[in-house]
Amino acid sequence: MTATTNHATACAPVLFNKVRIKGGFWGRRIDTNRRTTLPIEYKQLKDTGRIDAWKLKWKPGQPNEPHIFWDSDVAKWMEAAAYSLRCHPDRKLEKQLDEVIAMMKKAQLKDGYLNSHYIAVEPKKRWTNLRDCHELYCAGHLAEAAVAHYHATGKRTLLDVMCRYADHISRTFGAGRGLKRGYCGHEEVELAMVKLFGATGNRRYLDLATYFINERGHKPHYFTQEAVARGEDPKKAHHQTYEYCQAHVPVREQSKVVGHSVRAMYLYCGMADVAAATGDKSLLDACKRLWQSVTRRQMHITGGIGPTASNEGFTTDYDMPVETAYLETCAAIGLVFWAHRMLQAEVDSDYADVMERALYNGVLSGVSFKGDSFFYANPLAVYPGMSGLQYNGPDYHYRRSGWFGCACCPPNVARLLASLGSYAYSTRRNELYVHLYAGNRADIEVDGQTVVFVQETGYPWDGDVRMTVSPRKPAAFTVALRIPGWCRSARLSVNGRGVSVKAITRKGYARIRRRWERGDRIELVLPMPVERVLAHPRARQVCGRVALVRGPVVYCLEQTDNGPELNDIRLPRGAKLGSKLEKRLFGGTVVVHGTALRRANAGRTNALYSAAPPEYVKTRITAIPYCLWANREPGEMLVWMRE
Numbered sequence: 001m002t003a004t005t006n007h008a009t010a011c012a013p014v015l016f017n018k019v020r021i022k023g024g025f026w027g028r029r030i031d032t033n034r035r036t037t038l039p040i041e042y043k044q045l046k047d048t049g050r051i052d053a054w055k056l057k058w059k060p061g062q063p064n065e066p067h068i069f070w071d072s073d074v075a076k077w078m079e080a081a082a083y084s085l086r087c088h089p090d091r092k093l094e095k096q097l098d099e100v101i102a103m104m105k106k107a108q109l110k111d112g113y114l115n116s117h118y119i120a121v122e123p124k125k126r127w128t129n130l131r132d133c134h135e136l137y138c139a140g141h142l143a144e145a146a147v148a149h150y151h152a153t154g155k156r157t158l159l160d161v162m163c164r165y166a167d168h169i170s171r172t173f174g175a176g177r178g179l180k181r182g183y184c185g186h187e188e189v190e191l192a193m194v195k196l197f198g199a200t201g202n203r204r205y206l207d208l209a210t211y212f213i214n215e216r217g218h219k220p221h222y223f224t225q226e227a228v229a230r231g232e233d234p235k236k237a238h239h240q241t242y243e244y245c246q247a248h249v250p251v252r253e254q255s256k257v258v259g260h261s262v263r264a265m266y267l268y269c270g271m272a273d274v275a276a277a278t279g280d281k282s283l284l285d286a287c288k289r290l291w292q293s294v295t296r297r298q299m300h301i302t303g304g305i306g307p308t309a310s311n312e313g314f315t316t317d318y319d320m321p322v323e324t325a326y327l328e329t330c331a332a333i334g335l336v337f338w339a340h341r342m343l344q345a346e347v348d349s350d351y352a353d354v355m356e357r358a359l360y361n362g363v364l365s366g367v368s369f370k371g372d373s374f375f376y377a378n379p380l381a382v383y384p385g386m387s388g389l390q391y392n393g394p395d396y397h398y399r400r401s402g403w404f405g406c407a408c409c410p411p412n413v414a415r416l417l418a419s420l421g422s423y424a425y426s427t428r429r430n431e432l433y434v435h436l437y438a439g440n441r442a443d444i445e446v447d448g449q450t451v452v453f454v455q456e457t458g459y460p461w462d463g464d465v466r467m468t469v470s471p472r473k474p475a476a477f478t479v480a481l482r483i484p485g486w487c488r489s490a491r492l493s494v495n496g497r498g499v500s501v502k503a504i505t506r507k508g509y510a511r512i513r514r515r516w517e518r519g520d521r522i523e524l525v526l527p528m529p530v531e532r533v534l535a536h537p538r539a540r541q542v543c544g545r546v547a548l549v550r551g552p553v554v555y556c557l558e559q560t561d562n563g564p565e566l567n568d569i570r571l572p573r574g575a576k577l578g579s580k581l582e583k584r585l586f587g588g589t590v591v592v593h594g595t596a597l598r599r600a601n602a603g604r605t606n607a608l609y610s611a612a613p614p615e616y617v618k619t620r621i622t623a624i625p626y627c628l629w630a631n632r633e634p635g636e637m638l639v640w641m642r643e
Helices: 024-047 070-087 091-107 116-120 135-153 157-172 189-200 203-215 222-229 261-278 281-297 329-345 349-366 409-418
Strands: 019-021 425-428 431-434 440-446 449-457 464-471 475-482 491-494 497-499 509-516 520-525 530-533 545-550 553-558 577-582 589-599 616-625
Touching (some): 019 024, 024 409, 070 091, 070 116, 070 409, 091 135, 091 157, 135 157, 157 189, 203 261, 261 281, 261 329, 281 329, 329 349, 329 409, 349 409, 349 553, 425 440, 431 440, 431 449, 464 475, 491 509, 553 589
Parallel strands (some): 431 475
Antiparallel strands (some): 425 431, 440 449, 475 509, 491 497, 491 520, 545 553, 577 589, 589 616
């Protein structure tokens, strides 16, 4: 969610507390998130000491020292809990949340400072290592939790705590005399301060966000000066380049995505937010250049970004590894956040298409179907026994884990799923934009009155979307429906009368302008054939391979359906592919079937190489949605098949 903007052309998202997603694909996942994931995460936060760290009882020499980023893990769970409470009141969850808030309030120092690690462990080292130590990053996540809690419950308990902390930060950092001219090594506080501004109307927080954005990357580098002040050699920084944290040059001079992928996404979110709130075109132009760099040359087919574990981030253009692909869950979530912000600044289906692709694939693969285990990294091919598996324990089969030492991803998934309604709609004066299709009811303010907007659909398994528009009183306004880029032949009708989609579509949105009355019906049909997708020829790792996509969903092969040695399967160009709803698979899932080829007798000889021409035999293949892999028997997985 972004804060309310004052930029004349910007849209405003319809907040989570106005949209109720129920049933269907997303309704079931949100229910699982609420019933299973949130309780599991709370238990993990308690068991690992993250919550009790706020009691400030840790003493030197004791085990389980509060870590520098623990506060962010707790904050993201709090944010998710707040979103969930708005739609599903839960006394137990509310009590847990209130107890944590009470701990934080009690722990807060008189000057407003609030960080469980530095208060308990290193009180004399506050604000001495912004490059590495996450103080401002944690502050940002706490501020986001405070805004969500305020919107969800109306309570100011956490919001007031965080306003005191933000006031302390604004008295500490800035370009004024006697202030530190620093900024965080792990961006996040920038977007959070814009949210805090939106919730409170206090311009100080927007100015602080603007300062952090504008100061980043200028010389002399603050991180260099800071390291010297600590008595350290700046050249011995872990990644030895400020590209890692996007501080190599000022943000308006950046045109290529570099460094740690999550940090980059959070920075770009902050840039987009400040641009929207201030009307700063130069920041928005930088975001557009960086958007092209990410989505045209660095984004995997699942919406995953950041292909390597070495920097948890970006490498070179068109670098698309599969087995070693890192693609951190948090990075895909960050891409969703950024795409959503760009969509408010400029309504263009390019942003919404990327947001949808990441949601259904790169994000959702990060949590199991049961909601009780998680992926940190999300490769596009897995072979049992392969080396280099990250964050998934000693099991050579690539499986999800119940928790991580660095546990940023599980609560990040939880807060996104709990707030998903915020990504479905936007408004601008007398225009209502529909970005995502899912069964829901929304109460949306359009041109001064409430419009009840209802969607009924089996999306993404089928593309039939039935919508009902019910303004409080008849009025003329525009309903703009996203026509996904993957759809070749959309059909549209209003109250049973056909409408030419092509004639009314601009930048991927079909704009229906008319006088709407209570109960008016819109029917949108988005045909979903199975498509074969090829990569750019410079994407060398997947040249000569094909991926299967149906609608917004990317598919993969698993060993449990197709047997071992998936890399030996070849899909002829003329092979027919079909889809079918399997009602018993994960509560009802569309799978893709087809006939491919594989070598006869492959692997049945001891010879490592052979000059004999291969003999191919037909084999049936079954592909399931990538977001659902690793939920059954362990084994191989493959997204990109050989042609």
